[in-house]
Amino acid sequence: MKKITLLFLIALLIAACDADNFNMDNDNDVLDEPLPELPIAADNPLTTEGKQLGRMLFYEKKLSRTNTIACASCHHQELAFSDPNRVSFGVDSLTGKRQAMALFNLAYSGNGFFWDGRVDVLRHQSLLPIQDELEMDETLENVVAKLSEEQLYLDQFTKAFGSSEITEEKLGLALEQFLSSLVSETSRYDLYKQGKIDLTASELNGERLYLDRGCDNCHAGSNFDEPRSRFLNNGLDVESDFLDLGRELITNDPADRAKFKVPSLRNIAVTTPYMHDGRFMTLEEVLHHYASGVQESSTLAGPIFLGNNLTLGGFDLTPSEVEDLLNFFDTLTDEDFLTNPDFSNPF
Numbered sequence: 602m603k604k605i606t607l608l609f610l611i612a613l614l615i616a617a618c619d620a621d622n623f624n625m626d627n628d629n630d631v632l633d634e635p636l637p638e639l640p641i642a643a644d645n646p647l648t649t650e651g652k653q654l655g656r657m658l659f660y661e662k663k664l665s666r667t668n669t670i671a672c673a674s675c676h677h678q679e680l681a682f683s684d685p686n687r688v689s690f691g692v693d694s695l696t697g698k699r700q701a702m703a704l705f706n707l708a709y710s711g712n713g714f715f716w717d718g719r720v721d722v723l724r725h726q727s728l729l730p731i732q733d734e735l736e737m738d739e740t741l742e743n744v745v746a747k748l749s750e751e752q753l754y755l756d757q758f759t760k761a762f763g764s765s766e767i768t769e770e771k772l773g774l775a776l777e778q779f780l781s782s783l784v785s786e787t788s789r790y791d792l793y794k795q796g797k798i799d800l801t802a803s804e805l806n807g808e809r810l811y812l813d814r815g816c817d818n819c820h821a822g823s824n825f826d827e828p829r830s831r832f833l834n835n836g837l838d839v840e841s842d843f844l845d846l847g848r849e850l851i852t853n854d855p856a857d858r859a860k861f862k863v864p865s866l867r868n869i870a871v872t873t874p875y876m877h878d879g880r881f882m883t884l885e886e887v888l889h890h891y892a893s894g895v896q897e898s899s900t901l902a903g904p905i906f907l908g909n910n911l912t913l914g915g916f917d918l919t920p921s922e923v924e925d926l927l928n929f930f931d932t933l934t935d936e937d938f939l940t941n942p943d944f945s946n947p948f
């Protein structure tokens with residue numbers, strides 16, 4: 602009996618050491634299943650009125666101290682709700698520290714929100730940019746007071762929540778409904794996987810290269826961000842150049858130094874610039890990083906780069922292969938999502 606317990610403990614220990622939990626089998630599991638049914642919190646079901654209120658709030662500049670910045674100022678629909686600026690501009694043109702993330706399929710995220718995964722629940726996440734001094738720099742009390750002066754909002758809160766009383770909690774719930782409704786699943790690649798359209802030879806070769814070079818070790822599954830619940834260092838810098846400690850800032854664990862959330866690659870062709878600090882302007886630069894720019898450091902996702910075809914020494918990428926990969930990335934753009942009138946500015 603004791604022996605079994607010991608073996609069990611050893612197995613647990615081994616599993617715990619393999620914290621980065623790599624998927625090294627290269628078994629082509631990118632989008633083999635469509636996105637599952639939308640997981641929605643039981644205490645905040647999506648309603649037409651609630652989503653509409655969340656949408657109004659998302660485009661509402663009064664959420665900022667200066668009444669000049671809305672969520673949409675940094676998250677643009679036509680760019681999959683990302684920001685073309687390397688770091689975002691908040692109130693008084695103050696610059697933030699990180700690149701604004703694209704917003705879609707958030708309800709599926711099992712990995713926390715923000716680059717370092719510091720918040721787990723959307724209704725809490727959505728109130729933080731309002732109070733962030735480099736973003737909207739406003740207090741929730743002031744937002745509630747400003748909105749309570751407007752009949753438009755008193756009416757919409759009544760429609761959404763049955764009473765015109767505006768509270769911080771309701772703000773979070775309405776934004777959570779809108780953010781949860783941002784689902785992107787009709788790219789050309791989705792249609793191809795559903796057998797509805799064909800891809801060109803170049804796009805198919807790009808898909809093959811994507812799998813072959815091991816990109817799917819980290820960006821796989823129905824949202825190109827699985828396996829989930831991991832924060833990784835994809836080799837952007839050597840140790841002495843770490844400017845942002847990433848996940849370590851949240852866990853205080855040096856093993857998490859310079860690790861960031863693995864982003865989805867859906868809509869990737871329209872969400873330039875790339876990485877948590879927006880250092881790469883083009884996907885071509887990103888490809889060259891993985892092919893020949895990966896930097897060694899104590900927290901580098903080593904097994905990935907040393908195993909498979911992603912070696913630290915780099916992999917070959919001919920100009921025509923780069924073109925094929927870029928054509929493949931273009932198939933991940935979901936035009937319906939980028940132009941869906943349900944998500945546009947309601948004012």
Ligand code: HEC
Nearest residue numbers: 671672675689690691699700701702714715716727730736
């Ligand atoms: C000044 C620019 C700016 C404004 C305004 C802004 N954001 Fe963001 N947003 C960012 C940046 C930058 C990040 C990444 C921050 C980080 O990782 O620390 C981000 C991240 C997010 C994320 C996390 C996405 C993910 O995949 O983890 C969500 C959700 C989000 N913002 C929603 C909102 C909402 C809702 C508002 C309005 C209440 C808003 N943002 C206002 C810049 C902005």
Ligand code: HEC
Nearest residue numbers: 816818819833835861862863864875876877887891902905
């Ligand atoms: C070891 C896991 C891993 C592998 C393998 C990997 N990536 Fe990444 N990828 C990441 C992480 C982590 C980030 C975010 C890093 C950051 O911002 O600091 C990222 C970011 C990106 C981004 C930027 C996304 C954005 O929204 O800014 C692109 C594009 C990308 N990867 C493409 C690829 C391609 C193409 C391959 C194959 C050549 C690949 N990745 C292989 C982990 C990985």
